[in-house]
Amino acid sequence: MADINISERQAGDVTILDLNGKVTIGEGSVALRNAIRRLLGEGKNKILLNLAGVGYIDSSGIGELVSSFTAVNKEGGTLKLLKLTQKIQDLLAITKLLTVFDVYDEEADALKSFS
Amino acid sequence: MTRIKELSLPSRIESVEDAAAAAEKAARDWSYGDEYLSAIDLAVRESVANAVKHGNKFAESKMVEITFTDTEDGFEVSVRDYGEGFSIDDVPDPTDPQNLLKNTGRGILFMRSFMDEVGWSSNPDGGMTVKMLKRR
Numbered sequence: 720m721a722d723i724n725i726s727e728r729q730a731g732d733v734t735i736l737d738l739n740g741k742v743t744i745g746e747g748s749v750a751l752r753n754a755i756r757r758l759l760g761e762g763k764n765k766i767l768l769n770l771a772g773v774g775y776i777d778s779s780g781i782g783e784l785v786s787s788f789t790a791v792n793k794e795g796g797t798l799k800l801l802k803l804t805q806k807i808q809d810l811l812a813i814t815k816l817l818t819v820f821d822v823y824d825e826e827a828d829a830l831k832s833f834s
Numbered sequence: 835m836t837r838i839k840e841l842s843l844p845s846r847i848e849s850v851e852d853a854a855a856a857a858e859k860a861a862r863d864w865s866y867g868d869e870y871l872s873a874i875d876l877a878v879r880e881s882v883a884n885a886v887k888h889g890n891k892f893a894e895s896k897m898v899e900i901t902f903t904d905t906e907d908g909f910e911v912s913v914r915d916y917g918e919g920f921s922i923d924d925v926p927d928p929t930d931p932q933n934l935l936k937n938t939g940r941g942i943l944f945m946r947s948f949m950d951e952v953g954w955s956s957n958p959d960g961g962m963t964v965k966m967l968k969r970r
Contacts, residue, residue, distance in 0.1 A: 744883050745847040777879050778944050782937035789935055806872075813947050814940055815929040 722747040723773075725754050733765045733833050734758055735801075735826070739772035742780030751780075755787045755798075764796025765833050769826070771802035781810060788820065797821075801829050837864060837904040842897045843882070845890035845915075853882040853900055857911065864904040870968055873948040874909055877966050880941040881913040889915025889962060908950070908969040916961040922954050 723740035736754060741747045758766060768784070776784075784800075791798040799821040803811070811817045823829035839860045843849035857878040861871050882898055890896035896916040903910040928939045946952050951967040 743879070744850060744887075777876070777883070778938075778940035779883065781940055785935055786937040789937075810944070813943065815934060819934060 723750050725750055727754075727758075730767075730826075730830050733767055733830055734763045735767045735769055737769045737772065741775040742773055742783060743775060743777045744779035748779045748783040751783050751787060755790060759790065759794050759796070764791055764794045766791055766796065766798045767801055767826075767829050767833075768798065769801045770804065770807055773804065773807060776807055776810065781814060781816070784820070785816065797833060799823065799829055799832065801826060836906075839902040840900070842899050844894045845886045845892050845896050845898060846894060847883075847886065849886060849898060850879050850882045853898075853913075854879050856900070857902055860902040860904075861909055864909070866909055866968075870909060873968055874911065877945050877949045877952075877968070878911055878913075880944050881911065881964050881966065884941050884964075885913050885915035885917075888920070889917035891917065905967075908967050911949075911966045911968075912963055914957065914961060914963040919956050919960075919962050 723738060723742060723746065726737045728735050728737070738751070742751055755766065788798050801823050803822055811820065821832065823832065839856065841853070841856055843852055854875050857874050858871055861874050866874070882900065885898040886892060890898065899914040901912040903912070925942055926933050926939055928934070928936065928943055933939065945966060949966040950969045952964065954962055954964050956962055
């Protein structure tokens with residue numbers, strides 16, 4: 720059974736990835752990496768990661784968020800985060816990555832910010 | 835009374851989950867509450883991942899030896915690998931602006947943030963042991 724389920728939907732020119740499960744060393748991190756790579760290969764470079772369903776993330780998962788961010792930026796795109804759980808917010812604060820990522824609590828606000 | 839649980843796991847990614855499950859069971863059996871479980875779980879996952887990846891470099895013949903101890907002071911975790919060892923002083927600070935966008939190097943930071951004591955020692959017959967304590 721996969722650690723993570725990633726579903727995709729489109730809102731205008733923004734691709735929303737809804738993540739459910741664990742983003743950890745192994746399957747979870749690899750699945751996220753592959754999803755981002757695929758989207759970039761399809762020319763989709765405005766990406767919103769919905770983390771509401773991520774029950775657990777470790778340092779590898781945080782590293783994969785960072786990799787995704789830099790990969791999308793490199794392609795001239797933007798990656799933002801939506802609905803962080805308190806735990807993920809705490810981990811991003813500890814790692815000082817809250818200063819790096821744009822984070823939103825409401826999807827409408829996040830989508831507006833891509834314009 | 836000191837209670838101990840020991841396990842020895844092969845150096846593969848799946849061992850991280852196995853170690854975390856064993857830690858949770860030990861912590862629950864020893865009546866540690868949810869606020870402790872979260873920290874212990876994270877510290878075990880990060881330290882075992884480090885032992886597998888960086889210590890034993892995925893060599894399945896090298897085991898990761900884990901000990902959970904319920905002490906007077908709290909829940910102690912010890913993780914031992916059989917790698918070449920390292921100096922903690924050589925580990926870059928992941929919160930340094932020049933390292934922020936690196937995709938690795940945050941495991942030790944998490945261990946130090948969620949456990950009350952973290953320390954490393956070299957073993958005479960090779961490898962490193964990290965010992966962590968979550969105080970009661």
